[in-house]
Amino acid sequence: MAERESEIHARHNGTSQIYSVWPRSPAEPATVGGALVAPRLPPPPARSIRDLIIMGESKWMGKRWEEMDTDVLVKIFKELNLVELSPVSQVCRLWRLACSDPLIxxxxxxxxxxxxxxxxxxxxxxxxxxxxxxxxxxxxxxxxxxxxxxxxxxxxxxxxxxxxxxxxxxxxxxxxxxxxxxxxxxxxxxxxxxxxxxxxxxxxxxxxxxxxxxxxxxxxxxxxxxxxxxxxxxxxxxxxxxxxxxxxxxxxxxxxxxxxxxxxxxxxxxxxxxxxxxxxxxxxxxxxxxxxxxxxxxxxxxxxxxxxxxxxxxxxxxxxxxxxxxxxxxxxxxxxxxxxxxxxxxxxxxxxxxxxxxxxxxxxxxxxxxxxxxx
The missing domain is CATH 3.80.10.10 (Ribonuclease Inhibitor)
Structure with a gap:
């Protein structure tokens, strides 16, 4: 257990307690003096609204627009009409292929x-x-x-x-x-x-x-x-x-x-x-x-x-x-x-x-x- 954990000291009710923090096995919950507590994760990095939209649609958050999965693009483009699809289809080859998907x-x-x-x-x-x-x-x-x-x-x-x-x-x-x-x-x-x-x-x-x-x-x-x-x-x-x-x-x-x-x-x-x-x-x-x-x-x-x-x-x-x-x-x-x-x-x-x-x-x-x- 000690090899997989890092431990930090914190002041709790006037006494020194030991917090178990990630990484750890899913079967081993974090503890404070033997009591279960939710682990403290670092806050997510700040992202733009456009990035948040992509995060909601894509499984991998590191992709650029032209690298998004085709099925995600098709889902988005299905909400567009013919006038809106025309310029979108000219952005790049991947988008052009997604715009022509039979589902649309x-x-x-x-x-x-x-x-x-x-x-x-x-x-x-x-x-x-x-x-x-x-x-x-x-x-x-x-x-x-x-x-x-x-x-x-x-x-x-x-x-x-x-x-x-x-x-x-x-x-x-x-x-x-x-x-x-x-x-x-x-x-x-x-x-x-x-x-x-x-x-x-x-x-x-x-x-x-x-x-x-x-x-x-x-x-x-x-x-x-x-x-x-x-x-x-x-x-x-x-x-x-x-x-x-x-x-x-x-x-x-x-x-x-x-x-x-x-x-x-x-x-x-x-x-x-x-x-x-x-x-x-x-x-x-x-x-x-x-x-x-x-x-x-x-x-x-x-x-x-x-x-x-x-x-x-x-x-x-x-x-x-x-x-x-x-x-x-x-x-x-x-x-x-x-x-x-x-x-x-x-x-x-x-x-x-x-x-x-x-x-x-x-x-x-x-x-x-x-x-x-x-x-």
């Missing part, structure tokens, strides 16, 4: 970014000003440069009208994309979307609008995206669309038609033909069929045959209540929702948990939306 770029949510547009009568029925296109291109350049191909999910607003050039740029630089939410295709050509899908071999989930000729996109998904399993349609869903889905995507597991105008023929086609379907959402849909007189007849209740078919599904979401606010909106808008009339979050909701977009992500929040202007 799991989801790139541009749900707050909208185009400045005017509706037109001629195809593509939308005119977008040049500044909006340049702004989107600028933001995509920054995001793709920092993420270095690690984006898994991309979300775009229903009023963000990108062009083929934007989509081409994204698809080249996000090869591991698994989910795409892109409700506006007005300015994207058939060749443009097909080329993008050819690059996204890992795509599993797609949220898309109604299109005039759906078979080509379903065929593209079937030929290139072997793990594709989730589809959400925003708009209308007729028998042509349903036939394309059942023909090219027979192993589809999740289909959401939430807040869409759906024909009964299309619904019956899905229920009868998609044998691997596990989840179907027709909540707040305007269901209708054509009567013998040629007029459209709204269906307010499913028949027993349709309900029996739906009962085999793991999840079947169905709401056509006259008391439901969303259903009332569908009736008011005659089956094609005017999303701009309602809450900003309304279009992002879905009863299917895997398709619900929840809150806006941190990477592109309101602050980024204000700061990413074009000169």
């Amino acid at each position: 770029w799991g989801t790139l949510d541009f749900g707050l970014l909208k185009s400045n547009f005017i509706q037109t009568r001629a195809s593509p029925y939308i005119w977008v000003d040049d500044r909006s296109d340049k702004r989107l291109a600028k933001i995509l350049r920054v995001a793709m440069a920092i993420s270095r191909g690690n984006v898994n999910c991309m979300i775009f607003h229903y009023n963000l009208y990108m062009k083929d050039e934007h989509l081409h740029y994204i698809s080249q630089r996000s090869p591991h994309l698994k989910r795409l939410v892109m409700p506006a295709w007005n300015r994207i050509s058939r060749a443009g979307i097909c080329q993008a899908i050819e690059r996204w071999e890992e795509l599993e989930s797609l949220t898309m609008p109604t299109i005039g000729h759906p078979p080509y996109i379903m065929e593209g998904l079937a030929n290139n995206c072997k793990n594709f399993k989730e589809l959400k349609i925003m708009g209308s869903f007729d028998l042509l669309f349903a036939s394309a889905v059942t023909t090219y995507l027979p192993k589809l597991k999740v289909l959401s038609l939430r807040c869409s105008k759906v024909t009964m023929g299309a619904l019956q086609c899905v229920l009868n033909s998609l044998e691997h379907l596990e989840v179907l959402n027709i909540s707040h849909c305007l269901l209708f069929e054509m009567a013998t007189n040629g007029r459209r007849q709204v269906i307010h209740e499913l028949d027993n045959k349709a309900l029996e078919r739906a009962s085999r599904l793991r999840e079947f979401h169905h709401c056509q209540s006259r008391q439901c606010v969303a259903c009332q909106r569908m009736m008011l808008d005659e089956g094609i929702l005017r999303w701009y009339r309602y809450e900003d979050w309304f279009w992002r909701r879905d009863e299917v948990r895997s398709l619900d977009l929840k809150d806006y992500g941190r990477l592109f929040g309101a602050q980024c939306e204000m700061l990413t202007s074009v000169d």
